[in-house]
Amino acid sequence: MCFLKKGRKKTGARRRAASENTAGQLYTIEGIAAGLIMIMTAYLVVSATSVYTAGDTHISDMQLEQLGTDALKVMDAPVSRGDNSLLQDIIEITPMGTDNATFGSVFSDLINSHTSLEKDHIQYTASYSYRNLTDPTNAVSSAFLHASRNLSAGEHAVRVTKWVIVNKKLPPSSPLADRAVLVEVLMWRD
Amino acid sequence: MTDDSGNLSIDFLVGFTFFILAFIWVVSMVPGLLIGLQSYSIDYDAVAYRTGVILAEDPGWPASPPWESYNDLQKFNVTRFGMAISRDTPNILSEDKVNRFFCTTAFIYPDDYHKRAIFGDFPYRFQISLRETNESRKRVIGERLPPWYGSIRRVVMIKGSSNATINQSYIQNHSFIKTDNVSTHVFSILINNTRLLSDVRNPAYQIDPAREQTTINITDLKSTITEYPTAAPPITRATSTIVLDNMKIYKLDAGTYSNVPLPVSNYPFADGNTTRISAFPADVNDNITIRLNPQYIDSMKAENSQIFITLQFSVTPASTFLNNTQVVPDIASMDGKMTFENPNTTPFLYDYNPANVTQPKLRDAILEVAVWSGETGLASAISSIFSDDFDAVTAPAGWTVVGPVVRFTGTPHEGLASIRIRDNPGSATQTISTAGYSGITVSFEMGTQMSGGAMNASAEWSPDGGTTWNLLKTIHAGDTEDDNNLHPFTYTLPAGADNNPAFTLGFSLNGPATSGDKVFVDNVEVGGIGD
Numbered sequence: 230m231c232f233l234k235k236g237r238k239k240t241g242a243r244r245r246a247a248s249e250n251t252a253g254q255l256y257t258i259e260g261i262a263a264g265l266i267m268i269m270t271a272y273l274v275v276s277a278t279s280v281y282t283a284g285d286t287h288i289s290d291m292q293l294e295q296l297g298t299d300a301l302k303v304m305d306a307p308v309s310r311g312d313n314s315l316l317q318d319i320i321e322i323t324p325m326g327t328d329n330a331t332f333g334s335v336f337s338d339l340i341n342s343h344t345s346l347e348k349d350h351i352q353y354t355a356s357y358s359y360r361n362l363t364d365p366t367n368a369v370s371s372a373f374l375h376a377s378r379n380l381s382a383g384e385h386a387v388r389v390t391k392w393v394i395v396n397k398k399l400p401p402s403s404p405l406a407d408r409a410v411l412v413e414v415l416m417w418r419d
Numbered sequence: 420m421t422d423d424s425g426n427l428s429i430d431f432l433v434g435f436t437f438f439i440l441a442f443i444w445v446v447s448m449v450p451g452l453l454i455g456l457q458s459y460s461i462d463y464d465a466v467a468y469r470t471g472v473i474l475a476e477d478p479g480w481p482a483s484p485p486w487e488s489y490n491d492l493q494k495f496n497v498t499r500f501g502m503a504i505s506r507d508t509p510n511i512l513s514e515d516k517v518n519r520f521f522c523t524t525a526f527i528y529p530d531d532y533h534k535r536a537i538f539g540d541f542p543y544r545f546q547i548s549l550r551e552t553n554e555s556r557k558r559v560i561g562e563r564l565p566p567w568y569g570s571i572r573r574v575v576m577i578k579g580s581s582n583a584t585i586n587q588s589y590i591q592n593h594s595f596i597k598t599d600n601v602s603t604h605v606f607s608i609l610i611n612n613t614r615l616l617s618d619v620r621n622p623a624y625q626i627d628p629a630r631e632q633t634t635i636n637i638t639d640l641k642s643t644i645t646e647y648p649t650a651a652p653p654i655t656r657a658t659s660t661i662v663l664d665n666m667k668i669y670k671l672d673a674g675t676y677s678n679v680p681l682p683v684s685n686y687p688f689a690d691g692n693t694t695r696i697s698a699f700p701a702d703v704n705d706n707i708t709i710r711l712n713p714q715y716i717d718s719m720k721a722e723n724s725q726i727f728i729t730l731q732f733s734v735t736p737a738s739t740f741l742n743n744t745q746v747v748p749d750i751a752s753m754d755g756k757m758t759f760e761n762p763n764t765t766p767f768l769y770d771y772n773p774a775n776v777t778q779p780k781l782r783d784a785i786l787e788v789a790v791w792s793g794e795t796g797l798a799s800a801i802s803s804i805f806s807d808d809f810d811a812v813t814a815p816a817g818w819t820v821v822g823p824v825v826r827f828t829g830t831p832h833e834g835l836a837s838i839r840i841r842d843n844p845g846s847a848t849q850t851i852s853t854a855g856y857s858g859i860t861v862s863f864e865m866g867t868q869m870s871g872g873a874m875n876a877s878a879e880w881s882p883d884g885g886t887t888w889n890l891l892k893t894i895h896a897g898d899t900e901d902d903n904n905l906h907p908f909t910y911t912l913p914a915g916a917d918n919n920p921a922f923t924l925g926f927s928l929n930g931p932a933t934s935g936d937k938v939f940v941d942n943v944e945v946g947g948i949g950d
Binding site for chain 1: 430433434437438441445464465468471475509510511548550552559570571572573575576619623624771778779780782785787918
């Protein structure tokens with residue numbers, strides 16, 4: 230099957246070599262065929278493997294971050310001049326650590342709405358934090374706002390924040406004053 | 420001949436050739452190996468993101484006068500779309516910019532939008548949509564979405580425009596009535612642009628007549644006429660006639676008053692009509708709406724000016740009427756300083772007082788940009804949403820008619836009957852929900868028999884229940900279609916008609932008020948692709 234046997238006229242030296250010892254000789258066609266099969270196999274295996282790159286994940290994260298940032302920005306914009314923003318009202322009115330259903334419905338509606346009437350399935354948990362001026366160490370305290378459900382292990386969440394000025398006793402034992410609180414929302418896709 | 424060990428054998432050449440060929444083949448497949456490592460949508464997502472940022476955070480270009488004030492013939496001067504009211508207020512969109520952006524009769528998809536919002540040479544396909552969260556209607560530019568596309572979704576707010584309503588109670592509370600029985604009355608309105616722009620700096624809540632439409636409704640005019648039925652001639656609201664003689668604009672700059680010509684495009688509306696008064700004097704029954712376009716105010720260069728609007732009325736017979744201005748020395752040669760700085764002149768103030776003016780408010784909305792390329796591969800099976808051949812004896816039941824609109828069995832008609840709209844004003848409109856459908860098409864047969872002059876008949880569609888109209892077809896008197904026969908017309912409507920519960924179709928006779936002019940309509944059909 231090798232080229233040497235395929236009818237081409239052999240020289241005297243080759244005829245002698247062929248008749249004397251062919252062990253260890255590369256049989257050309259078999260070699261090429263085997264090589265091609267190996268290359269094809271490697272190609273099929275590699276090309277069939279889909280690698281989820283960091284380039285893809287950051288887009289999904291970016292979209293979520295943008296959506297959450299927009300939603301907090303919109304919630305912190307007063308509807309009319311001189312009004313409080315909805316986010317201000319929510320934080321000021323809600324007793325610390327109490328679930329606020331208004332935040333839940335408005336934020337959920339903003340991040341899950343499409344221009345079509347379909348709804349997305351983005352989950353979130355929201356809280357705000359402030360510097361506790363009554364604490365000797367000036368520690369940062371946080372208060373729960375609302376969660377659509379709890380974040381479970383393995384779910385990939387992104388974090389969005391917004392500074393909001395509120396007039397509130399923070400903590401409740403301190404006097405009423407304008408305070409800056411950092412609203413923090415963890416968002417993830419269901 | 421005895422030693423050929425150094426020769427290059429043919430076998431080697433053949434083998435090496437095979438190796439090289441295989442090597443080239445493998446190398447040529449290397450790019451294919453990397454396909455599995457790249458995202459199909461990464462570029463589309465990036466383009467969609469960029470477009471979303473431009474639309475939601477940029478006011479567009481030119482900035483002054485703003486791009487949305489350019490008319491259809493000037494649209495080529497618009498280099499970049501952007502709907503934010505300013506660079507300092509991202510995510511807060513201008514209502515005028517939004518309306519202009521989604522005006523598909525001015526800007527054509529894809530070219531006009533690609534050049535000004537998508538950018539680049541690659542022929543992307545796209546869909547840009549906006550929906551206010553408290554509405555089901557969405558406004559759309561572009562094509563139906565394919566199964567896979569890159570996208571970005573932005574949460575935004577739309578700044579509504581301010582407006583004022585001067586009604587009976589407001590007029591009485593502010594004594595805007597001249598109690599003498601005279602035939603000429605003048606009512607003035609002051610837009611203090613300097614104060615408007617300096618009192619509130621945040622563009623999100625600022626009233627800026629050069630950026631947003633200024634609307635002033637004056638209602639209940641007849642209520643300002645005090646009735647004297649026993650006088651000679653008797654004065655009654657029912658028989659008194661009101662004529663708007665003129666509307667003039669004065670500008671006060673550095674102590675100097677100047678008259679600014681008012682273009683016809685800014686003439687007021689009378690009695691709820693959807694078209695402006697075309698000339699002065701004009702008959703008015705009870706209401707006037709002043710709607711000043713921002714480009715008109717912008718052209719005045721009135722950033723540091725006070726703008727006075729004067730409305731001059733004639734009332735017959737002479738009676739009390741809406742009046743808050745003492746014109747000096749007389750109406751024909753009015754002196755600005757002596758008139759507007761007169762203690763007897765108390766113009767209505769268009770300002771930040773909520774008792775005078777409904778202040779701008781922000782409304783939540785969702786903006787989505789989807790980008791893809793190539794064919795969508797979607798079938799375009801159009802199904803019928805609505806049809807009316809007017810054959811039923813109850814025709815034109817279901818249509819809202821103005822003037823004599825009747826089922827017509829004479830010539831022309833198809834089937835058993837058509838409808839005939841006769842005399843101006845005359846119209847037939849119907850709201851046909853296209854919810855659940857896109858790719859809306861409208862077909863109908865229309866013909867006219869008109870007396871001539873400036874008469875015309877039009878077919879229009881409205882995305883908002885009849886507030887704004889988009890022209891489909893106009894037949895002018897003397898056109899070839901003005902031959903007392905029905906002519907078929909078919910149109911594919913822009914995306915604004917898609918999925919729209921307020922979609923409205925209308926046929927009307929327009930021009931001078933006449934009798935005897937006729938429009939015939941038959942076989943109206945609205946179709947769409949089910950979503």
